[in-house]
Amino acid sequence: CFGSGWGELCNLLVANFHNVSTGSLVVKEALNFWGGARVQPKDTKNAEPVYEPATGRVLCDMIPCGEVEVDEAIKSAHSAYLKWSKLSGLERARIMLEAARIIRERRDGIARLEVINNGKSITEAEVDIDVAWQCIEYYAGIAPTLAGQHIQLPGGSFAYTRREPLGVCVGIGAWNYPFQIAAWKSAPAFACGNAMVFKPSPMTPLTAVILAEIYKEAGVPDGLFNVVQGGAETGTLLCHHPMVAKVSFTGSVPTGKKVMEMSAKSVKQVTLELGGKSPLIIFKDCELENAVKGALMANFLTQGEVCCNGTRVFVQREIMKPFVEEVVKRTKAIVIGDPLLEGTRMGALISKPHMEKVLGFISQAQQQGAKVLCGGEPYVPSDPKLKGGYYVSPCVLDNCRDDMTCVKEEIFGPVMSILPFDTEEEVLQRANNTTFGLASGVFTRDIARAHRVAENLQAGTCFINNYNVSPVEVPFGGYKMSGFGRENGVVTIEYYSQLKTVVVEMGDVESLF
Numbered sequence: 001c002f003g004s005g006w007g008e009l010c011n012l013l014v015a016n017f018h019n020v021s022t023g024s025l026v027v028k029e030a031l032n033f034w035g036g037a038r039v040q041p042k043d044t045k046n047a048e049p050v051y052e053p054a055t056g057r058v059l060c061d062m063i064p065c066g067e068v069e070v071d072e073a074i075k076s077a078h079s080a081y082l083k084w085s086k087l088s089g090l091e092r093a094r095i096m097l098e099a100a101r102i103i104r105e106r107r108d109g110i111a112r113l114e115v116i117n118n119g120k121s122i123t124e125a126e127v128d129i130d131v132a133w134q135c136i137e138y139y140a141g142i143a144p145t146l147a148g149q150h151i152q153l154p155g156g157s158f159a160y161t162r163r164e165p166l167g168v169c170v171g172i173g174a175w176n177y178p179f180q181i182a183a184w185k186s187a188p189a190f191a192c193g194n195a196m197v198f199k200p201s202p203m204t205p206l207t208a209v210i211l212a213e214i215y216k217e218a219g220v221p222d223g224l225f226n227v228v229q230g231g232a233e234t235g236t237l238l239c240h241h242p243m244v245a246k247v248s249f250t251g252s253v254p255t256g257k258k259v260m261e262m263s264a265k266s267v268k269q270v271t272l273e274l275g276g277k278s279p280l281i282i283f284k285d286c287e288l289e290n291a292v293k294g295a296l297m298a299n300f301l302t303q304g305e306v307c308c309n310g311t312r313v314f315v316q317r318e319i320m321k322p323f324v325e326e327v328v329k330r331t332k333a334i335v336i337g338d339p340l341l342e343g344t345r346m347g348a349l350i351s352k353p354h355m356e357k358v359l360g361f362i363s364q365a366q367q368q369g370a371k372v373l374c375g376g377e378p379y380v381p382s383d384p385k386l387k388g389g390y391y392v393s394p395c396v397l398d399n400c401r402d403d404m405t406c407v408k409e410e411i412f413g414p415v416m417s418i419l420p421f422d423t424e425e426e427v428l429q430r431a432n433n434t435t436f437g438l439a440s441g442v443f444t445r446d447i448a449r450a451h452r453v454a455e456n457l458q459a460g461t462c463f464i465n466n467y468n469v470s471p472v473e474v475p476f477g478g479y480k481m482s483g484f485g486r487e488n489g490v491v492t493i494e495y496y497s498q499l500k501t502v503v504v505e506m507g508d509v510e511s512l513f
């Protein structure tokens with residue numbers, strides 16, 4: 001279990017995660033954080049069990065925060081905001097860099113904890129934690145550069161703009177990248193001088209509170225980063241609270257719509273990072289091995305539970321056969337099993353109901369005429385402690401048509417649908433024929449075609465000759481029903497700050513009255 005101490009003690013305890021193995025961790029500590037400390041809600045009657053995906057064992061209880069707790073956390077954020085917003089960008093940067101340094105130092109332990117809570121492979125979780133500290137480091141770099149403009153007016157008068165924070169921002173996260181999402185939201189918020197109340201997904205409550213402790217240790221004022229656990233009810237309380245200026249949400253389209261609706265009541269700003277059903281277009285002139293590798297990266301990271309995955313793989317008819325052969329060969333070779341073992345490449349899905357939902361999509365696809373080329377079955381590892389885990393073998397579907405459910409809906413599991421195409425014009429039309437617009441990809445050696453396709457795809461990101469590369473310097477977000485606003489990149493500053501215009505008269509007032 002992990003500690004509530006600071007400094008060396010906390011360091012030591014997180015270091016203990018270096019040795020933690022699958023099936024052994026039980027967490028009893030409070031998982032909420034405000035006022036600079038872990039807090040246990042008073043009312044524990046609505047506690048829900050949280051499962052370890054790799055084993056199906058209960059890991060801890062998630063005790064949802066009610067009205068009183070949410071109010072305390074938001075007030076705590078507000079008092080921190082009053083102090084933090086008065087610091088210079090350079091002062092904020094220094095503290096943020098220290099937080100990034102601590103995360104980097106404890107990366108292995110945090111990654112192991114993330115694996116135990118989420119089920120993804122340790123190799124991926126380590127990258128996730130690296131992306132988290134890089135994000136904080138990146139926005140620390142931007143914080144001192146934030147500035148307004150000076151605008152000259154007639155007669156020596158002038159105006160200037162001030163880039164000011166919004167106030168208390170709420171972050172609501174999904175379960176697929178628990179620690180990384182908390183960093184993607186808090187880092188730009190803090191660079192601009194805001195405070196944050198973050199609600200993780202009720203299925204992954206463990207690591208956000210570690211981030212809260214690290215921010216505290218790095219020197220942020222108490223209350224700057226708060227964690228409230230809970231599900232829809234707690235989320236609703238956050239979106240309705242009058243002291244909240246902005247909600248940044250990552251999750252499904254239906255919940256995103258509700259968040260926007262609730263936020264509209266008090267005109268809160270919103271960023272929505274929602275789902276996707278992204279197209280990946282493979283032209284016959286591609287470098288085939290890279291296209292195959294790209295298709296796997298586009299579909300099987302985090303057991304396929306990635307919003308920007310390229311799950312509709314359009315392959316030009318002439319190369320269908322060699323492409324499919326190679327994809328199937330490599331998919332069959334993916335090592336599934338204990339996510340904490342270095343050699344594992346695919347871990348467990350987040351929950352039993354989610355696993356059943358994914359398997360349901362696969363059998364429905366078969367009923368609608370798709371052919372399973374490999375995988376798509378529950379997988380039971382040989383290690384007895386993993387028998388209760390939620391494993392599904394990665395699946396490649398052939399004979400797919402655009403009107404099939406597996407091609408239209410987001411599955412959020414390890415399922416790739418392959419679709420043949422003939423011409424560029426045709427494939428663009430089919431690729432864009434969706435209400436989603438998060439990401440897209442194209443493999444071709446023809447540079448003119450690559451950029452033409454990128455221009456014509458209706459999506460927030462287009463990867464050329466690769467897929468799922470998201471460095472923190474690059475904006476990430478959706479078109480259409482995949483949401484709006486951006487995370488990462490310089491532009492995100494716009495979504496966590498507001499401009500004040502100050503107009504200065506140097507002469508006399510010319511009154512009309």
Ligand SMILES: NC(=O)C1=CN([C@@H]2O[C@H](COP(=O)(O)OP(=O)(O)OC[C@H]3O[C@@H](n4cnc5c(N)ncnc54)[C@H](O)[C@@H]3O)[C@@H](O)[C@H]2O)C=CC1
Pocket residue numbers: 172173174175176199200201202230231232233234235236239250251252253255256258259272273274275276306307308410412438
């Ligand atoms: N675009 C992006 O960056 C990402 C999008 N997603 C999307 O998220 C989905 C999977 O994540 P889930 O956690 O199942 O999504 P979800 O929409 O069920 O939940 C997301 C978050 O919203 C909270 N929530 C649920 N009801 C709420 C309400 N009424 N008011 C306020 N908050 C509420 C949940 O507790 C959770 O923290 C997928 O559809 C996926 O595409 C996931 C990761 C990244």
Ligand SMILES: C[N+](C)(C)CCCC(=O)O
Pocket residue numbers: 176177181301305306307308468469470
């Ligand atoms: C890290 N990356 C690019 C694979 C996915 C990030 C978006 C998400 O939270 O699903």
